[in-house]
Amino acid sequence: MTTATLIRPAAPAAQDERARRSEPGPRWGARLGLLAVLVEWLGFHWDTAWHIDVGRDRFLTPPHLMILSGIVGAVLVAAVTINVTAYRGRVRRPGMVLLGVSALATFITLGVDNWFHQKFGVDLEMWSPPHVLIGLTFMVGLVGAMIDFAGSRRPSAVASAALAGAFLAVSSLSLAEYEFGSVHHRILWSPVLLGLLVGFVLTLARAASGHRWSGTIAALAFVGLRLAALGFNAAMGRSLPAFPLGVLAGGVAFDLVRRGRLRQMLAAWSAMFAVQVVWLHLVGKTWWTTPVLLPGFLLGAAAALSGGWVGSGLGASLAAAAGRTLRSAAGSAGRRVAVVTTALLVVLVSFSGWGQLVGRGQTTPAYYSVQGDRVRVAIKGASSSDWVSIFGPSKPLGLFNARPKPGRYIVPLSMLAGIPPEVQGPRLRALRLFPLHVTFTWLGGLDWHNGGFEGRIRGSGEFVTIWYVHGEHASEAVVERGSSGPVVVLRHAVTPAIPPGPWDATGGTAAVAFLVVLLIGSAALALRSAARRADSSHEDEIPVEFRPVSRPRTPSERPGRVARRARPLVATRER
Secondary structure (H helix, E strand, O other), X not given: OEEEEEEOOOOHHHHHHHHHHHOOOHHHHHHHHHHHHHHHHHHHHHHHHHHHHHOOOOOOOHHHHHHHHHHHHHHHHHHHHHHHHHHOOOOOOHHHHHHHHHHHHHHHXXXXXXXXXXXXXXXXXXXXXXXXXXXXXXXXXXHHHHHHHHOOOOOOHHHHHHHHHHHHHHHHHHHHHHHHOOOOOOOOHHHHHHHHHHHHHHHHHHHXXXXXXXXXXXXXXXXXXXXXXXXXXXXHOOOOOOOOOHHHHHHHHHHHOOOOHHHHHHHHHHHHHHHHXXXXXXXXXXXXXXXXXXXXXXXXXXXXXXXXXXXXXXXXHHHHHOOOOOOOOHHHHHHHHHHHHHHHHHHHHHOOOHHHHHOOOOEEEEEEEEEOOEEEEEEOOOOOOOEEEEEEOOOOOOOOOOOOOOOOEEXXXXXXXXXXXXXXXXXXXXXXXXXXXXXXXXXXXXXEEOOEEEEEOOOOOOEEEEXXXXXXXXXXXXXXXXXXXXEEEEEOOOOOOOOOOOOHHHHHHHHHHHHHHHHHXXXXXXXXXXXXXXXXOOOOEEXXXXXXXXXXXXXXXXXOOOOOOOOOEEEEEOO
16 A cells, blocks of 8 residues: 655645744744853853862852853743744744743752752762752753754754754763863763763754764764863863863764664764773873773663663654654653653652762771872772872962962961861971962872872972772862872861751752753653644645556456556545
8 A cells, every 4th residue: 555645735724834934033042042051051161160170169150150141041032032923923932931941940950059058068079969950951951942943944954963962062061070080970980971972962963953964063063162162261261171072983983874773873882982082091181991991881882872762752853843754753752751850860869868978977098109290199998990180289379488478368277176187298287377269270190000099290289189089989188299108088078067957858859859850841841842833734734545446457458468558546535
């Protein structure tokens, strides 16, 4: 049975719908919405470097003001676009609604994050529940801009693939700890998370755009945005991350394999993994150590395939919103969104013991030696899968001068409660005044060798901070350059002045989980609405069945003879 489509003249309502859809205008909202989300992302990227260099500062810092300006811009763009569209009598804009909802959720999440620091102390990790939620709001806002762009007049396939690359740039904030060297979790999660994000984005770009070189376009857009963020941080005088350049190799390999989603993803992951290993050893502030390579490759491949499964669902919905496919695939995308929501909730519930994330706890004895640019640290119970970074001022601060330089100084804790054991060095322990604002810089990473961590570091400051990561916890010690001896590494944390109550962690988890459900649910509704709007433009296309006319055979059509004339076909409407 052969099927086709018989298109009859559209009804006046459908003609009006198509006329409205063909009007130029929706793109300016998507472009301004994308700009607002990128301003938020750039501000958060700057804020990450700010906290690593300076530490936790006041709330109204320049990076925070930049994030707030992006939030306000996204709300204004969404509100103006929705009202202008309604005034002109055009179709609805579910993407702009999603952008506005995500911007308001970002503003609420900033308040949750500030409450979190007040209740549970100051943390500088990217994977705390409020920080994960902030990153999720950025990603949902970008999905809103992508939905609105897909509903515009003749959306470009190249631009759709480039938007997928922008999504990867925004979501790569979750890798900031590894890119800046301030690691709080085991190195193994770096390739796993990278594989998940890249697998998601490559299939998203292919399904949403249908372009032959969609993976390469998305990778180029990602690299361009990350280079722009790198230049911005350099202009602001902040630390520079080592972004994953291997994504470019993965995008090209994905496009070179023509058939088979499984082969495409495995080829992309293999190429990206190989390039990334070399790239991180050359310029990375953390790199994938030998014990991590095999499990990282296998788990990363599984994560890439899982991310590709989810990304293809989102891409199919965007393609339906763009009118590239007749079937919306909303049901499949809805199921995949439900799976992702469940996974996120499981992660958040596992973080319910927030007090343990930041409370001071274990101390571990160690032995250190810092002589010139060579450092060796031997820590009890350490293994080759652990990690050690060295931070500190890159230039001398004048701490040991007879007359300290003018400026703002503070009295160290040693004046009141004794010198902390994680501070070592004769001159460092004798200090009575210490500068209030010190810019810390990543000075180097240490490799495992002969039962300890060894390596060379940069800089010429008076002291260095040993940053030790074991499992899912980070510890630190401050030691003087040119000294050696025993030291205690203390779990990194700042205990709040008022201990949190028994219901604070439960209430915080419930609030974050509610916001996650709100964001994911809003994204699913926006995708379904956009797909239905696109399907409505095809409501007058009637599937029909072609079948031969039943009539008696002529002598020329007897078996064994070649028919001189093909039987005519007529279209009959399918019941």
